[in-house]
Amino acid sequence: MSIKVYYFASLRDTLGKAEDNGQVTGSQTVSDVWQQFNPENPRSSSVLCAVNHTYASMDHPVSDGDEIAFFPTVTGG
Amino acid sequence: MSIKVYYFASLRDTLGKAEDNGQVTGSQTVSDVWQQFNPENPRSSSVLCAVNHTYASMDHPVSDGDEIAFFPTVTGG
Amino acid sequence: MVVELCPLPFDPWQAIGKHASNGNHHAQSVSNGASAVFVGTMRDHNEGDGVVSLFLEHYPGMTEKELCRIVREAEQQWALSDVLLLHRTGQIMPGEAIVLVAVWSAHRLESFEACRQIMEALKQHAPFWKYETLMDGSKRWVSHNTPGFAAQGLGAASDIDQ
């Protein structure tokens, strides 16, 4: 399965990258995706995630073509 | 003691007058003033009153030169 | 703080913009992060009847004093940097603004709370009386305002709806 992963704001600065493109296999969750692309950076509990522009929990299953985003606490308004 | 009494809105229509000017004697309250000028119109419990442009209770004492106002529930805004 | 009775129609959004861009007003300060506004306008319906126009009576002298007292009370309770309060008097047509309350503060909590508090106090205490002309030509005094809080909410509806 092919997916796109985006990182925003301070998380992008911390990881030193804005996105990942890659293949995932089997019945993976969003949490697994983080693990796969960031094996040396344990995910902080405050990190939020969205799948296809909608908030999702970390155990949300990933499907082919999904756009996954990780980002810190939002501070708009 | 000389006082001025004003009536507003529906109360003015009901009483058929906008004001009273007159003399009151002794240690009278706002309630006594109503009684004196409107002996045939018992005061509804919803009538509000102000003395010198400030809300007052019906047992507020009246002083020489006071401006007293009686009016119905307010409906501004 | 600016409190004004307006015998003529006013554009509420222009009035706020003008106030906020006036260097003499605290509303203009860059230390303000928040502004909450309420604008009440004349509806063409009330209690099921079509309303053609409204006459807004007030008590000259007391009305201004009471409005200032209400704003001062909010300023004592909340950290506000500025308040603009405009209220129409006289003959009003549907769609025209009746009341404008604009509050500025550093953070949003204070603006939200103070704006609503001022509006509810104004509805309950400011000496104004609405006299409606209905579609059929008849006229009537409005007897009470609609409640500002839900009945199951902050428990204030029964006080306001008297």
Next chain:
Amino acid sequence: MVVELCPLPFDPWQAIGKHASNGNHHAQSVSNGASAVFVGTMRDHNEGDGVVSLFLEHYPGMTEKELCRIVREAEQQWALSDVLLLHRTGQIMPGEAIVLVAVWSAHRLESFEACRQIMEALKQHAPFWKYETLMDGSKRWVSHNTPGFAAQGLGAASDIDQ
């Protein structure tokens, strides 16, 4: 309902006036008796430091979707006739408007409640991130928003202030 991201500065009061006088918008209807507005502007201070400018990052695609969801949620809960929501993106200077929420309804209860609800939901959920440039030239990400309700109040502060 109009929801827009604005890459350039906007005048909030002009924007509301323009929206409200446009015959295509429900805001213009004479059956509206109430309008509640919140405007958030950039302050020149945050957490004790002077702030020179702000960069507001967002997530194109998701931010618009989330803002629309928040407004729709309020429309489902309250009887509203119209909502205008504008939010800046990009480089922002002190005094410039960041967010505008304007709500129209027949009575004031709905406008007050919905305007505040939209603002709190936006602060908690809309994907925006503030990046400040301070007086000494240093830059930092803002880590959290200030609470929208008093701690002893509606019990929401602890959720919001995370």
